[in-house]
Each structure stands twice: as structure tokens, then as C-alpha cells.
Amino acid sequence: MFVVLRKYRNGSHKFKLKPAVYRLKSTTAKKDFAAAYNPKLIEENADNSEYFYATNNGRKYSLILPPPNITGILHLGHALAVTVEDVLVRWHRMRGFDTVWVPGMDHAGIATQVVVEKKLYKEKGLTRHDFGREAFEKEVWKWKEEKEEVIGGQLKRMGVKLDWPRQMFTLDRKQSVAVTEAFIKLYDSGLIYRSDYLVNWSCVLRSAISDVEVEHLExxxxxxxxxxxxxxxxxxxxxxxxxxxxxxxxxxxxxxxxxxxxxxxxxxxxxxxxxxxxxxxxxxxxxxxxxxxxxxxxxxxxxxxxxxxxxxxxxxxxxxxxxxxxxxxxxxxxxxxxxxxxxxxxxxxxxxxxxxxxxxxxxxxxxxxxxxxxxxxxxxxxxxxxxxxxxxxxxSRDVVEFLSKPQWFVRCTDMAKRALRDYENGNLTIEPEHFGKNWTTWLENIRDWCVSRQLWWGHRVPVYFCGSDVDTTPKASNTRTTIAVAARNIDEARSKAAALLSRPPDTLHIRQDEDVLDTWFSSALLPFSAFGWPQQTEDLKKLYPLSIMETGHDILFFWVARMVMLGTQLTGQLPFSKILLHGIVCDAHGRKMSKSLGNVISPEDVIHGSTLKELENALDKNYKSGLITKEEFNKAIAGQKKMFPEGIPQCGADALRFTLCSHNIKNHFVNFDVQECKINKFFGNKIWQAVKFANKWIETVLVAQEIGNLKYESLGKMDKWILSKLSGMVKIVNDSMERYEFHNATAALKNFIYYEFCDIYLESAKRGLRSTESKAAAGHIWTMVVCLDVGLRCTAPFMPVLSSHLHERLNVESVLTFTPRRFDFPQEEAQWSCPTIEDEVDGIMEVVASIRRLKKLFNVTAKHKPKAILVTRSSIYTDYLNTIQDLSGCNTIQIHQDIERKDDMVVDKIGDVTILLEVPQELRDKFDVDVRKLQVKKSKLVGELEKIKAMTSTEGYKLNATEKTKEVNAKKIAGLEEKITRINYMESFTK
Structure with missing residues (x-):
């Protein structure tokens, strides 16, 4: 027999006997339940099938992954975007949404051509002109295949749930069809024109670049x-x-x-x-x-x-x-x-x-x-x-030259006005909100977009110069006998030109424009071309517009604004209604990641760990491939030795994801510290041990007793307290997810699981669990399983592999019944909220903290069999006497309304409670605090505190200091105040 808690409509809960056929959950799954959390072991053997889910409710949630460039490998900036989007996707799937998340790669015209040219010159001493256009393009396609495989592997190691069968590449056949169709529609509508105009020219790249690719150095x-x-x-x-x-x-x-x-x-x-x-x-x-x-x-x-x-x-x-x-x-x-x-x-x-x-x-x-x-x-x-x-x-870092050249331009004025109007009308929202001002300023001052590039890698401009001269040149397109037409192929161009010139088709000479299109032109079409546009596919009807566009704020104008303009122009509707912008990932010191600083980290460096030698080898490979210079290589080596003298520890993908989401992604910069990943790996182990602990006691208690009906009201106060905290945590997580404040969600999860559940509740429950046949033990079992079931489901979007691995091994069915079994995202259980009990436990935890401080101050340990007395007239503490004793580590705790303090007692006062702790004479004799040294140290700390408070209180600081600076100074203030408080506390025992 074993016990199951059913929840009835009236809100009561009863433990009910179940027939022997419902035995404890099979222990087969627990054979691989290791002693400690090893992310490498479980992530490499993780089942890729969906574990957490909810019944489809008919709502859709679609988005595309900002396609990584095939110029290299993913870095932590990509990891942040991928993690945020995967969290959103998993959260929506667990809420019953039909989700589609499209992966892809970007051909990255200029960047890829440059990097492949460097590689070929370094390896073979040949330029692209030595190869010729066709041969050079073949070399770039080889590069693409290699990098696509590497990047795909990196994404999979991040544990993301992309819809891989939908994967696309911005130069594949379907995308090329969409690019050509878009160009022709814009051209035929008069929105694309050719003109001699000053363009931003890179003499190194030998190509025009767009305005947003120009940095302005003052x-x-x-x-x-x-x-x-x-x-x-x-x-x-x-x-x-x-x-x-x-x-x-x-x-x-x-x-x-x-x-x-x-x-x-x-x-x-x-x-x-x-x-x-x-x-x-x-x-x-x-x-x-x-x-x-x-x-x-x-x-x-x-x-x-x-x-x-x-x-x-x-x-x-x-x-x-x-x-x-x-x-x-x-x-x-x-x-x-x-x-x-x-x-x-x-x-x-x-x-x-x-x-x-x-x-x-x-x-x-x-x-x-x-x-x-x-x-x-x-x-x-x-x-x-x-x-x-x-x-x-x-x-290229070249100084831009302004040259007058014939180029293709997109007229942006009217499209920009429409994009601005959609934002002002609320049809389009931007998070964080302050980027709305940037959006408005840029669109109000927009210039026509130069979309032609003098490259070999990219979509050829689908324009054909047609005329009678075999040497037809672009300039000849202005004559009466030579015209430019936008067409899908040379045959269509010939037919169009013949009709316009009233000439027989076979008398015309045709030449396609040599230029290629700006990469941002093709990527601007992705929200709809990814679903089959220009064909009116079922996917397009169902999944377009996207539910959200999430990307870095640095490409708000490169990409996002252009998606909005072209999407609205070509499809008649906004490509998405929400824009979520995340910050730029920097190192732990707030510096942008740079090859020359040696602070660039790849996701797998953190997931699998990397020795300093392995980090150096990766740099050496980049140098030998011509991707970085000798000077950059030497600087990077020095930077790595300084930042990672012991290499990077193995943390796992879940810890990396949790760490990235532990920062406010809406900040302009997101500072990443490898040590935080290490700490979050330990957090994973804390959850691991909690589930092991629960499973052990589930078997012990449920085998030992037969339990009759037990109402929720009969649960112990600590059971009710942790359930109230659980309900509050779930509410915070859901509210934070709605606002894209993932750092608040992860903070709530960590505080609940690590501190409230493991450090307080489980420690307080051990006494009751040891009485295996008691109602207290049964109540603890049910409470533990509920907390872990809900906690793991809340954690699942952030740490999916660990959560599913542990949830599958948690003996949920042995304690709880679900119809169907719940794998959805938890919602707040308002009936469990109990502010009164939360206030009571807050009070007793202050008492516990006081006793612990006294013990630590006088070095009282278990061998001294510590004894404490609480002097209070409140009856509340009697209900929690065992909890106070267990959590404070005292052998005995007594409560008195009034008692005379003995000489062997030290005292502290918390609210309406006076705490007396017995301290052996030998320990009191050793407590010899040099008051003078304390006062000197305190004076110095107070001076530092006043100085930093004066600086941070000025109006100039509040307006101009960066968020990182404010965060650092806030931590300094908190640290100084804590040290001063500790000294004050120690001084009180010398008086």
C-alpha cells in the first residue's frame, strides 16, 4: 500500500490508501542516479524528445533565431540570444502554445568574403582575383559547409529546441527566390532606383557599405x-x-x-x-x-x-x-x-x-x-x-572614403513613416522602452538605403541591362536604346526589355549587373521568407506575423527596422508586434569582448571546460588561418593568462543558461563572469541532492505506514510555510517571464530552492521524517514532492536537461496523482498563500540567525552541547521550538516568560525575544577583542562609506554613471555597511 494526496474541489487535501497494484515508481530510472550532479554525463546522454509539455490550447507562438553569420563560431553574445529565445519557447510550450522556432545561418556577404580571402591568402598566398569569381565562390561554399556544421553543433550543445527541419540559409534556393521577388516588387513599385551618389566606400573591401556599418570616431x-x-x-x-x-x-x-x-x-x-x-x-x-x-x-x-x-x-x-x-x-x-x-x-x-x-x-x-x-x-x-x-x-577598420558611384538604393522615407506610425500607435512595442527614442530619431532622419555591394559573395542584383550594344554598360541604361529591367532570369529580362523597347528579343544583348545585394536586404525578409513567401503557404498563413523579434540592441537599425519596413511593404502587415532587445555581453570587468583582449569566450569553453593550453591552441588556429594578426594573437594570449590562469572550469550548458538569464538582459551591457557559472553548477547539485533526499524518504515513509484521511489543515506550520513560499515564487516567476525580467525569475527560483526549501524546510523536516509512521512524516513527504515537482517545472525553461532528468527520477506518481500527469508550467496556488505564517517564520529565522551569530562569535560548536533560552511572552515561538532547535544547532532550547541571566550566558535581543546562550568559561576567556583596533578599523570603514555615499548621491552621478558602475558601487556600500554592523555587534559584547 502507499499514500496519494488528492486535492478536492473544496480545496481540502486527503491522503488516501491505494491498492498494492500502484506500487512505488520503478527504481529502474534511479540506477543511473549518481551521487552528485555531473552536467557532462547527463547532458551528453540527454533524451532530445520533449519532456515538459502541456495540451495544445490552439494559440501559436512563432519566432526566428537571428541567423548567426558563417564567419566563424558562436560566442557568448549568440549564447545569450539563443538562451533567451529558448527560455521563451519552452515557457510557451509548457503553457500549451503551438510553438515554432526557426533556425538559420546568414551568408554575411562582406564579413564572409573578407575572412575567406584572409584565409586563402594566408594559406596559399592567393587573392580572390587569382582564383576568379567562380572558383572563389566554391571556396566560400566549402567554408560555409564547415562553419554551418560547427555552429549547428554549438547550438545543439546549448540544449535548445529549435525546429531543425525548418533550418534555412540566406543564400539557399528558397531564400534566393524570395530575395529576387522582393527586389522586383520594390523595383517595379518605384522604390528601388539606381543613381550616381556618394556612398560609404571601404578601400580595403573595395565595396560600398551601408550607413549603419560606419562607426563614427570622434x-x-x-x-x-x-x-x-x-x-x-x-x-x-x-x-x-x-x-x-x-x-x-x-x-x-x-x-x-x-x-x-x-x-x-x-x-x-x-x-x-x-x-x-x-x-x-x-x-x-x-x-x-x-x-x-x-x-x-x-x-x-x-x-x-x-x-x-x-x-x-x-x-x-x-x-x-x-x-x-x-x-x-x-x-x-x-x-x-x-x-x-x-x-x-x-x-x-x-x-x-x-x-x-x-x-x-x-x-x-x-x-x-x-x-x-x-x-x-x-x-x-x-x-x-x-x-x-x-x-x-x-x-575592415579602414577610414571610409566617400565616392560617387552608380549604386542601387531603396527609397525609405514612406516606409520609415509607416514604421514610425506603427510604433506611435502602439501596434509595435519595443523592450526596453528607452530604445523607442532611438527608433523615432533614426526613422525621422532616415536616408535612402544603398543596397548594392561590389562583392562576389551574395545575391546578384536581379537587374539586367538590355540593349543593342554587345558592350552594354550600366551607364548606357539611361539611353533610349538601352534599358535596365528587374527580372527573375535572363529570359524574362529579354522578354520585358523587348516589350519596352518594341524590339525583337533576339536582337537584344543582355548583361546582368555584377554587384550583389547588401546582406541586410536578404535577412530583412526572413520573418516571412522563412515560411515560404512569396508563395502563400499554410505556414505563412499560420505563423506570420511572428510573435516576437528578440535580438541584440546593436542591430536595431541594421536589421530590425529594415524587417519592419520591408515586411510591412511586401506583406501588408507588420512582421511582428513585439521587439525585445538584449544587451551586449562583456567580460566580468565590463569590457567588450575582443580578440585582442583575449576575453572572447565560446559557449563550449564554459560547457565542457577548457585548459589555458586549449584556449591558446584555439587562438593559434585563428592566427594560422589568417583570422587574427600576430599582434592580436600576442595580446590575446597575455589577456587569457591574466583572466583565466587556471583555465575555465566545466560548468555545463544548464549552468551557462541559468547564469546568462541571471542578469538583466535589458541592460545596455551584460557582464559575464565564469565564476558565476561555477556557482550555478553548485546550485544544480543542490537541486540534485534535494531530489535524492526526497526519494529516499518517500520509500522509507510510504513503506512504513498506512495513513488515513489527512486534511490540508492538518499539515504542519513549516509545511504550510513552504507551500506559501512556493506559491509566491511561482507568481514571481510567471510575472517576471511576462515582463522578460528573467533575472528576477532566476533569483526567485534560486532563493526558494536553495535557501527556503533546502536550507530551511528540509532541515526542519528531518525530525518529523524520522518518525516514519507519523502524520507529520506523511505531510512532509507530500510537501517535499509538491515543492520539487513545481520547482523543477519552473526551472525547466532555464535548466532543461537537469530539470527533466530529475523530474523523471522523482517519485511523483508515488505521492501525487494527475489526470493527465502534469508537465505544464505551474500557476500560482493562491489558496496556499499564508502571509501570517510567513511573518511568523520570518521572525523565528531572525532568532535562529541570532543564535548562530552568537555561536560563531564565541566559537561554540556541537561538542559544547549548546543550550539557548528564549525569553518572551509571545506564544508563537512555542509552535516552532523544534524548528528553532534544529536550525540553530542547539542541543536544547527553552522558552521562558522571564528568567534571570546567569554569568555564563551571552545575550542578544531580536524584537520581542531575548536570546540567552550558554557559553563555557574557556570560550568566554578566549573572547578578547581589542576595542581600540576595532574602533580604528570601524573609523576607516565609516570614512570610506561616507565618501562613496557622497559621490553616489550627486545628480551628475545619477544621470551619467553607467548601470555597471552603479551596480559596483551599490555592492561596495552594502559590503561596508555589513562590516560596520558586524563590528558594532562585536563591540556590544565588550561593554
Missing amino acids: VTGRTELPVPGYDTPVVFGQLSHFAYKLYDVEPTGSLQGDGEIVVATTRPETIPGDVAVAVNPNDSRYAHLIGQYVWHPLRNEKIPIIGDSFVDSDFGTGAVKVTPAHDHNDFEVAKRHGLTSIQVIDEEGKLSDSCGNLAGMRRFDARKALLDELNKLNLLRGTQDHRMIVPICGR
């Missing part, structure tokens, strides 16, 4: 910066002044004596491309010169002085050079005034043929040469330090 004065391809740093942050001599058109056609206009520039290398000098028409110093000319000394020709309100009269001399081919403002000025454009820097970053004897010179070498030439001509007027913004390519 320098406040003369600053030396490393530039790829230059042996020595290049100077930025200087303003050079030089003179343009006035030119008299009539009547002499010569220079006007000493007349000149001085201009200032941070880019002397572009002087050969100056086509005008501009002044503000309201500037009285120069207004009379508008319409006159100056002499260009390097080209030996005159250029006009123009008036335009864009000129800031307070900048420099109030007169500026106009170089349309290399500056965005100048480009617009030239269009307004009908000026020509002269490109003087080419795609390789060298001066063009239009620069005469300087042609072929590198741009920053030419800077000095041009200043020297101006000095020889007596036109240089000095140099001064100047605050400026240097545009840096986020991919």
Missing part, C-alpha cells in the same frame, strides 16, 4: 590612428588653412594682386577635386565676392565663388572648399548650383589620373605632398587642432 585634436595598408599611423584632427587667389575675369583675366580668400579643410588630399569656394550669402565679409572666381593652383583653372546658406560663417574662416565627389554636403551643394564633380580618389584609395603627377599616390601620403606643394606656392596659411568625426568601416 577626435578632439591631433590624433594618430592606424589605417590598414599604412605602416605608420595617420594624423587626424587637424584643420589646414590655405589661400585661393582671387581671379579677375574682366578685363585683364589675371590674378587680382594680393587678393585672396582663405579656406580651411581637414582633408587636404581632396583639394585637386575642389570645384568652387562657398560662403554664406549673409556673411558681410564675403558677400561682395559671390559670382567672382578664384584660381585653382593645382589645376591651373578658375573656379567660382558661390553663396549658399549651408556654410557656417563661424567655422574656420567662414569660407569653405566645395568637393562634390568626396563630401555629402558638397555633393548636394553641387546639385543646387549645377557644378561639375571631379573624383580625385579612386576605389583603391589612391589619387586618380586627374591629379597629374600625384596620380597613383595613396590618399594619406598625398595629404602631406599637397600641403608641401601649397607651402612652396606660398599659399599655406597654417594648421590648428580641430575636433572632428572620423568615419571608420566597422568591418
Whole structure:
């Protein structure tokens, strides 16, 4: 016979006898129940089938994994995104949602091409041009296959439940169809156009890059910066002044004596491309010169002085050079005034043929040469330090050049207005909310999106130049006999062009554009292309729009905004209604993870552990593959030795996941400490031991007794207390999950399981369990199993392998009956909430803590058979006498309303209770505290505390200090206060 607690509709609970056929749960599953938690053992042998689930309630929950780039392996930033999304998916599955989570990989055009080029050059000394386009693409596909397998393996080791049969790649056939269709629809709607325009050009990549791939580095004065391809740093942050001599058109056609206009520039290398000098028409110093000319000394020709309100009269001399081919403002000025454009820097970053004897010179070498030439001509007027913004390519670290080139652009203004309107109307929400301001600012100031890239790896632009000339060039697309058409293939292009030109198809020559599309264009389509768009599939109808888009805040504009704009434009509805942005993962010291710092950690380093030598070998492999430089390699080695002198301990995937979710993911930065993972591995072992303990007593108690009816009201106070705490924990976890505050959920779980359940409840229950035939023992058994069943189900989204492994081995069916058996996510049991009992136990735990402090202070141990007396007139403590004795580790506890303190007693007072602890004479004699030293130490601590409190209370600190700084200082304050309290406590025994 064994006992089962059934819950009746009236809320009562009864233990009922069950026939012998319902024996204890089979012990087969417990044969592999090891003595301690070993994550490696259970994770490598984990069953991949779904363990926790709930009956499908008809609601859907769909999302896509932000596809990792195939440029390398996953790092902890990916691990954070993967963990957060897996937690959400598991939580929804356990609540009955039909969930779909689509995995994928991104071809990452520029990044992948760069990394493969480096690898090939390092290994074979060959460039992509040596290979040729077709052969080079084959090499990249080989790279893709290798990395896809590695990344897939990493994701699986994280224990995630992705829908692997749906896996896609942004360059696979289905995605290519979607990209082509999207381009054609936008092109035919007039939202894609081709134009000569200034683009952000990386001379290292030989490609245009988008605005959001440009980093803006501010320098406040003369600053030396490393530039790829230059042996020595290049100077930025200087303003050079030089003179343009006035030119008299009539009547002499010569220079006007000493007349000149001085201009200032941070880019002397572009002087050969100056086509005008501009002044503000309201500037009285120069207004009379508008319409006159100056002499260009390097080209030996005159250029006009123009008036335009864009000129800031307070900048420099109030007169500026106009170089349309290399500056965005100048480009617009030239269009307004009908000026020509002269490109003087080419795609390789060298001066063009239009620069005469300087042609072929590198741009920053030419800077000095041009200043020297101006000095020889007596036109240089000095140099001064100047605050400026240097545009840096986020991919290559090259200084971005602005070049005028024919490129494909997406018109964004109307789409941006719609995205902004959806946010303002509440149709689209962003977490954390403060990113809404960034969203608004960016969309209100959006520029057209350059989507063409001069690469070989990517989706070819589906545009065909069609005409009668076999050497059809892109520029010829503006003539009447040559046009550009967007088409799915060359045959469709021929048919379209023939109809538009009224020409026989076989008379046309066709050539596809050589460029590829920006990677972000293809990835922006994923919310719907992942489900079969442009085909109207059942998946698309059912799973689109997505339920949520979760990703890092650093790609809010790279990716998220573009998904919203293109998704709404192409499908007629928002691709998702919620955006959840997580922070950037940094190391334990708050530094961004960097190859050169040696603080980059891969998930498997934490999951399986890694020796320092293994970490070094991984770096060496990257160096030999050309992925990092020798300098980066040496710095990284030094960084690793400093951060991980003993290597990284094995923690397991569950501990890694729990640690990542223990931080507020909404913070701008998420600081990751390997030691926290180690601690959370110990937390896993705590749960492991609790289940082992429960199973042992389940067998012992249920075999020893036959129990009649027992109502819930008959449970002991500590049983009711832990059930009340359990109900509160479940509520906090569910509320926190709803708000994406995973750190509050994990904190509640850890506090309940580790402290309240294991350290307090189980210790208090041992006395009752030893009386195996008592009702107290039966009540403890049921309570333990309920707490562990609910606790494991609450923990499951965060630590899925450990939770399912232990839940499967917990003798749930031996104590509880479910119809059907519950594997869903727990909900709050409000009827178990009992604030009165919680208050009572809070009080007795203060008494327990006081007794423990006294014992520790005087070094009273079990061999001294400690005895304590509680002096109080409250009857509450009588109900908890055994609990106080067990938890405080005393041999005896007595309660008196009044008693005289003896000489061998030390005293403390907590609320309405006076605690007296007997301390042997020899221990009291040893307690010799140097009061003077205590006071000196206390004075120093108080001084430190006052200083840090004064700093943190200022308005400037509250507004400007980072969240990490505030967190660190808050911990310092708490630590100092705790030390001072301890000294005060010790001083009280010397008086």
C-alpha cells in the first residue's frame, strides 16, 4: 500500500490508501542516479524528445533565431540570444502554445568574403582575383559547409529546441527566390532606383557599405590612428588653412594682386577635386565676392565663388572648399548650383589620373605632398587642432572614403513613416522602452538605403541591362536604346526589355549587373521568407506575423527596422508586434569582448571546460588561418593568462543558461563572469541532492505506514510555510517571464530552492521524517514532492536537461496523482498563500540567525552541547521550538516568560525575544577583542562609506554613471555597511 494526496474541489487535501497494484515508481530510472550532479554525463546522454509539455490550447507562438553569420563560431553574445529565445519557447510550450522556432545561418556577404580571402591568402598566398569569381565562390561554399556544421553543433550543445527541419540559409534556393521577388516588387513599385551618389566606400573591401556599418570616431585634436595598408599611423584632427587667389575675369583675366580668400579643410588630399569656394550669402565679409572666381593652383583653372546658406560663417574662416565627389554636403551643394564633380580618389584609395603627377599616390601620403606643394606656392596659411568625426568601416577598420558611384538604393522615407506610425500607435512595442527614442530619431532622419555591394559573395542584383550594344554598360541604361529591367532570369529580362523597347528579343544583348545585394536586404525578409513567401503557404498563413523579434540592441537599425519596413511593404502587415532587445555581453570587468583582449569566450569553453593550453591552441588556429594578426594573437594570449590562469572550469550548458538569464538582459551591457557559472553548477547539485533526499524518504515513509484521511489543515506550520513560499515564487516567476525580467525569475527560483526549501524546510523536516509512521512524516513527504515537482517545472525553461532528468527520477506518481500527469508550467496556488505564517517564520529565522551569530562569535560548536533560552511572552515561538532547535544547532532550547541571566550566558535581543546562550568559561576567556583596533578599523570603514555615499548621491552621478558602475558601487556600500554592523555587534559584547 502507499499514500496519494488528492486535492478536492473544496480545496481540502486527503491522503488516501491505494491498492498494492500502484506500487512505488520503478527504481529502474534511479540506477543511473549518481551521487552528485555531473552536467557532462547527463547532458551528453540527454533524451532530445520533449519532456515538459502541456495540451495544445490552439494559440501559436512563432519566432526566428537571428541567423548567426558563417564567419566563424558562436560566442557568448549568440549564447545569450539563443538562451533567451529558448527560455521563451519552452515557457510557451509548457503553457500549451503551438510553438515554432526557426533556425538559420546568414551568408554575411562582406564579413564572409573578407575572412575567406584572409584565409586563402594566408594559406596559399592567393587573392580572390587569382582564383576568379567562380572558383572563389566554391571556396566560400566549402567554408560555409564547415562553419554551418560547427555552429549547428554549438547550438545543439546549448540544449535548445529549435525546429531543425525548418533550418534555412540566406543564400539557399528558397531564400534566393524570395530575395529576387522582393527586389522586383520594390523595383517595379518605384522604390528601388539606381543613381550616381556618394556612398560609404571601404578601400580595403573595395565595396560600398551601408550607413549603419560606419562607426563614427570622434577626435578632439591631433590624433594618430592606424589605417590598414599604412605602416605608420595617420594624423587626424587637424584643420589646414590655405589661400585661393582671387581671379579677375574682366578685363585683364589675371590674378587680382594680393587678393585672396582663405579656406580651411581637414582633408587636404581632396583639394585637386575642389570645384568652387562657398560662403554664406549673409556673411558681410564675403558677400561682395559671390559670382567672382578664384584660381585653382593645382589645376591651373578658375573656379567660382558661390553663396549658399549651408556654410557656417563661424567655422574656420567662414569660407569653405566645395568637393562634390568626396563630401555629402558638397555633393548636394553641387546639385543646387549645377557644378561639375571631379573624383580625385579612386576605389583603391589612391589619387586618380586627374591629379597629374600625384596620380597613383595613396590618399594619406598625398595629404602631406599637397600641403608641401601649397607651402612652396606660398599659399599655406597654417594648421590648428580641430575636433572632428572620423568615419571608420566597422568591418575592415579602414577610414571610409566617400565616392560617387552608380549604386542601387531603396527609397525609405514612406516606409520609415509607416514604421514610425506603427510604433506611435502602439501596434509595435519595443523592450526596453528607452530604445523607442532611438527608433523615432533614426526613422525621422532616415536616408535612402544603398543596397548594392561590389562583392562576389551574395545575391546578384536581379537587374539586367538590355540593349543593342554587345558592350552594354550600366551607364548606357539611361539611353533610349538601352534599358535596365528587374527580372527573375535572363529570359524574362529579354522578354520585358523587348516589350519596352518594341524590339525583337533576339536582337537584344543582355548583361546582368555584377554587384550583389547588401546582406541586410536578404535577412530583412526572413520573418516571412522563412515560411515560404512569396508563395502563400499554410505556414505563412499560420505563423506570420511572428510573435516576437528578440535580438541584440546593436542591430536595431541594421536589421530590425529594415524587417519592419520591408515586411510591412511586401506583406501588408507588420512582421511582428513585439521587439525585445538584449544587451551586449562583456567580460566580468565590463569590457567588450575582443580578440585582442583575449576575453572572447565560446559557449563550449564554459560547457565542457577548457585548459589555458586549449584556449591558446584555439587562438593559434585563428592566427594560422589568417583570422587574427600576430599582434592580436600576442595580446590575446597575455589577456587569457591574466583572466583565466587556471583555465575555465566545466560548468555545463544548464549552468551557462541559468547564469546568462541571471542578469538583466535589458541592460545596455551584460557582464559575464565564469565564476558565476561555477556557482550555478553548485546550485544544480543542490537541486540534485534535494531530489535524492526526497526519494529516499518517500520509500522509507510510504513503506512504513498506512495513513488515513489527512486534511490540508492538518499539515504542519513549516509545511504550510513552504507551500506559501512556493506559491509566491511561482507568481514571481510567471510575472517576471511576462515582463522578460528573467533575472528576477532566476533569483526567485534560486532563493526558494536553495535557501527556503533546502536550507530551511528540509532541515526542519528531518525530525518529523524520522518518525516514519507519523502524520507529520506523511505531510512532509507530500510537501517535499509538491515543492520539487513545481520547482523543477519552473526551472525547466532555464535548466532543461537537469530539470527533466530529475523530474523523471522523482517519485511523483508515488505521492501525487494527475489526470493527465502534469508537465505544464505551474500557476500560482493562491489558496496556499499564508502571509501570517510567513511573518511568523520570518521572525523565528531572525532568532535562529541570532543564535548562530552568537555561536560563531564565541566559537561554540556541537561538542559544547549548546543550550539557548528564549525569553518572551509571545506564544508563537512555542509552535516552532523544534524548528528553532534544529536550525540553530542547539542541543536544547527553552522558552521562558522571564528568567534571570546567569554569568555564563551571552545575550542578544531580536524584537520581542531575548536570546540567552550558554557559553563555557574557556570560550568566554578566549573572547578578547581589542576595542581600540576595532574602533580604528570601524573609523576607516565609516570614512570610506561616507565618501562613496557622497559621490553616489550627486545628480551628475545619477544621470551619467553607467548601470555597471552603479551596480559596483551599490555592492561596495552594502559590503561596508555589513562590516560596520558586524563590528558594532562585536563591540556590544565588550561593554
